[in-house]
Amino acid sequence: MNIGIDVKRDNKSVYVFINGEIDAYTAPKLKEQLLPITQENSVNMIADLTGVTYMDSTGLGVFIGVLKSLKKQNGSLALTGLSDRLLRLFDITGLSEIIEIKTKLEGGVK
Numbered sequence: 001m002n003i004g005i006d007v008k009r010d011n012k013s014v015y016v017f018i019n020g021e022i023d024a025y026t027a028p029k030l031k032e033q034l035l036p037i038t039q040e041n042s043v044n045m046i047a048d049l050t051g052v053t054y055m056d057s058t059g060l061g062v063f064i065g066v067l068k069s070l071k072k073q074n075g076s077l078a079l080t081g082l083s084d085r086l087l088r089l090f091d092i093t094g095l096s097e098i099i100e101i102k103t104k105l106e107g108g109v110k
Helices: 027-038 056-070 085-095
Strands: 003-009 014-022 042-055 078-079 100-102
Touching: 014 027, 014 056, 027 042, 027 056, 027 085, 042 056, 042 085, 056 078, 056 085
Parallel strands: 014 042, 042 078, 078 100
Antiparallel strands: 003 014
């Protein structure tokens, strides 16, 4: 159960590329990487989940916490690259109504 997290920036946004599984074992590492970024003022975070093979409720909780923290600093969160299974998870829980989900990654960062 591993997770890979790669953070890249351009002048407008912070891009987070995540791969592996997001569960009770890996969620603390993800949270540890993302929360410091959310403390910056007006950060636009885009998380690419193309490489995520599994996510449970612990992962959903991380993204809710990240969103709340970003909003306190006038920032935003968007998710992209969700598999059908992940998209269904966000739809069923209603989180797709409060977290922006993009169909493709915008910008030139990879």
